[in-house]
Structures are given as C-alpha cells and as structure tokens.
Amino acid sequence: MIFTSSIIEYKNPISKFIIMGKNNSGKIFYKNMGGDFSYFLKSNSYDGLVLLNKSDFPVEIYIDKDKILFNENSNKNYSNSSTFNYLRKKYGDNSSSIYITNSTIKKDNLARLVEDKYRGCSKNLSNLLYEKNVISISVKKNNLRKINIPSIFKNNLNRQCDGCILGCFDKKSHEKENLFSIKNSYNDYDLEKLNKIKTRLDEYGIDIYGLSKSIEFSYKYLNHIYKFENLNIDQLDNITKKIVSDKKDEIYSDLACGRKYLEKKYKIKSLSDKKRKNIPKDYLKIIDSAGMCLFATNPKDLSNIVNTINELSNLNYSIDDVKNLIKEIGKLESSLN
Structure with a gap:
C-alpha cells in the first residue's frame, strides 16, 4: 500500500492524499484520504509512505524526520478517545496520528480511519491498514517545509475541512443533513439522546x-x-446500540457495511450515486490524480477543473494538456493491471 501526494507538483498544500494498493488478485486500486493529516504530512516534507507485506504482530508506525520506528502495539482498548489518549501519552502532544478503532476490528466497511480523535475518513481505508496489521501511524511535528498559504485558501468562507484548500464548490457550509442531524422539532430530551x-x-x-x-x-x-417502526430518536438509539454491540446480529453487521454492500447483497437497484454516474470517468480520474476533493470543483466541466488546478498550483495547464494527462493515466493504469 502506498500513501502518495498528487501527480501534480503543488507549490501550495494539497487537499488530500491518494492511497494505492494491490489486492489479493494483483489488481491495483486507489482510494482518497483528505483532511488535516494529508496537509500535515505534506507540511512536514513527507510525500509518500510505502507499506510492503504484513506485520507479524500489531504495530504502531512512528515517524520522526527520516527515522521510522515500528513499535509493538500495547493498546487493548480501541475506542476513539482511549486510542487517542494512549498515542498522545506515548508519542507526546507534538505529534499527529491516524488510527483504527473498534469498528475496524469488527470489519465494518463503514469503519473510519480516525485522525487525532476529531476527524476521520471512510472508504474502508482503516481496513486497508488493518490488513497490514498496522494499528496507527504517528508523525512528530518537525515543520520541515514552509507552507505558502494561497489567497484562495484564506478567502474561502465555505470551507468545511480545515485541511482543504478550496472548500466546497457546490455544497453549503452547514452540516450535511442525515438521520443524526439536529431537527427543529427536537426537545431537550431528544437533543440529549442525540448527543x-x-x-x-x-x-x-x-x-x-x-x-x-x-x-x-x-x-x-x-x-x-x-x-x-420508524426512524425517530428512540429507534435510532436502539439501532446504534446494536451496531456497536460486541455480539451484534448479522443484519446489523450488514448495516455497518453500508448501503452499497446492502444493494449488492440483496440485488437491489437504487438511485445511489446518481450524481457521480453523470460525471465522465476521465474527469474523475483527473480530479483524483490532482489530489482534489470532488466537491472542490465542478466535476462535469473540464475547463473549471483545469482552472482550479492552475489556481492551486501556480501552473498554466491547458485543456489539451489535461486531455493528454488523461491518456497517460489510462496507459499507466493498463500497465499496472
């Protein structure tokens, strides 16, 4: 598995890292990891991390400048706060960490790779680390590289992620609505239970x-x-208790594996990912390869994608340049598989 920055050489901090790997059949795949940790790695001059083979025992990776240590994990409580406190006590406040939690141990597809307690990313990335027997990766803050914060970062009032340069092109800054969002109808009892x-x-x-x-x-x-019976606050309370249970039933394990897993298991066609299906695949590849979040640009407009890349990198790519880059990405993918 490889942690790498984007193929475009940014003069400014990037908004996400790309994680590449090879599955048991030998096929190359990649996923994205955004947020502060990718920004933090870049600012400390770490552009990539290659993990080969699987550790014989649960291991914590600790990086201090050019020194990398593989320490045996002694943490037995994989709750978010316990793991965070354990790593802070072991490696100090002058560090930043990503780590797995109980959801990963239970092999949930929706498990988050947590960064410093308060942020996380999904897409099954924590399970990729767990397959390597890697419990956490901690980096000491050395401030090895000067980061030039671009004005687009400073002036964007619509940023949701602290580590993102652009913010969201087509999303409002408030929390995405979901079952666990605060409702206007909630009373004090509901709010306490929701918390x-x-x-x-x-x-x-x-x-x-x-x-x-x-x-x-x-x-x-x-x-x-x-x-x-419904999806009110009491029902959600009951559902989530079963989700986190050490002995949860199979149907709740399925819930923790996500909507796409359920669609595939029960052979149900829904309208999921309708927006993404309308986006040309080549445009998605460019956005991913440039290290940008899907919501940081207009993914259906190649000229907007090119302009965004240029504004970020202080370079001057043309649409033809990016079209040629799409072809090169295709050749690279073909050579790897």
Whole structure:
C-alpha cells in the first residue's frame, strides 16, 4: 500500500492524499484520504509512505524526520478517545496520528480511519491498514517545509475541512443533513439522546453519514427484514446500540457495511450515486490524480477543473494538456493491471 501526494507538483498544500494498493488478485486500486493529516504530512516534507507485506504482530508506525520506528502495539482498548489518549501519552502532544478503532476490528466497511480523535475518513481505508496489521501511524511535528498559504485558501468562507484548500464548490457550509442531524422539532430530551448517540458512534469509530444512508436504505427497501417502526430518536438509539454491540446480529453487521454492500447483497437497484454516474470517468480520474476533493470543483466541466488546478498550483495547464494527462493515466493504469 502506498500513501502518495498528487501527480501534480503543488507549490501550495494539497487537499488530500491518494492511497494505492494491490489486492489479493494483483489488481491495483486507489482510494482518497483528505483532511488535516494529508496537509500535515505534506507540511512536514513527507510525500509518500510505502507499506510492503504484513506485520507479524500489531504495530504502531512512528515517524520522526527520516527515522521510522515500528513499535509493538500495547493498546487493548480501541475506542476513539482511549486510542487517542494512549498515542498522545506515548508519542507526546507534538505529534499527529491516524488510527483504527473498534469498528475496524469488527470489519465494518463503514469503519473510519480516525485522525487525532476529531476527524476521520471512510472508504474502508482503516481496513486497508488493518490488513497490514498496522494499528496507527504517528508523525512528530518537525515543520520541515514552509507552507505558502494561497489567497484562495484564506478567502474561502465555505470551507468545511480545515485541511482543504478550496472548500466546497457546490455544497453549503452547514452540516450535511442525515438521520443524526439536529431537527427543529427536537426537545431537550431528544437533543440529549442525540448527543449520546453521536458520542457512541464516534467512540466506536464508524462513519455516521454513511451509516445514516445505510439505515435509510434499509428502512425503504429492506424493512421486511429490519422491521423498523420508524426512524425517530428512540429507534435510532436502539439501532446504534446494536451496531456497536460486541455480539451484534448479522443484519446489523450488514448495516455497518453500508448501503452499497446492502444493494449488492440483496440485488437491489437504487438511485445511489446518481450524481457521480453523470460525471465522465476521465474527469474523475483527473480530479483524483490532482489530489482534489470532488466537491472542490465542478466535476462535469473540464475547463473549471483545469482552472482550479492552475489556481492551486501556480501552473498554466491547458485543456489539451489535461486531455493528454488523461491518456497517460489510462496507459499507466493498463500497465499496472
């Protein structure tokens, strides 16, 4: 597995890292990791990390300048806060960490790779680390590289992620609506229960937004199996208790694996990812290869993508340059598989 920055050489901090790997059949795949940790790695001059083979025992990776240590993991409590406190005590406050949690141990597809307790990314990335027997990666803050913050970063009032340069092109800055969002109809009792639910899920380490979509999908298409009376706050409280249980039933393990898993298992066609399906695949490849978030640009407009790349990198790519880059990416993908 490889952690790498984008193929475009930014003069400024990037908005995400690309994680590449090879599955058991030898096929190359890649996923994205955004947020502060990618920004932090870049600012400390770490452009990539290659993990070969699987550790014989659970290991913590600690990076200090050009020194890399593989320490045996002694943490037995994989809740979010316990793991964070354990790593801070071991490696000090002058460090930043990504780590797995109980959701990963339970092999949930919606498990989050958590960064410093408060942020995380899904897409099954924590499970990729767990397959290598890597429990955490911690980096000491050395400030090895000067970061020139571009004006586009400073002036954008619509940023949601602290590590993102551009913010969201077509999303509002408020929280994405989901089952675990605050409703106007909630009273003090509801708000207190909602807070307990979100704390429970954060401690477990699962993607709350993804779980919301999974529950909504099950309620709409699979309620002959799940038999949810409704999706009110008391019902959500009951569902999430079963999700984080050490001995949860198979149907709740399925919920924790996400909507796409349920669609495939039960052979149900829904309208999921309708927006993404309307985006040309080549444009998605360019956005990913440039290290940009899908929502940082207009993914259906190649000229907007090119302009965004140029504004970020202080370079001057033309549309033809990017079209040629798309061809090169295609050749590279063909040579790897």
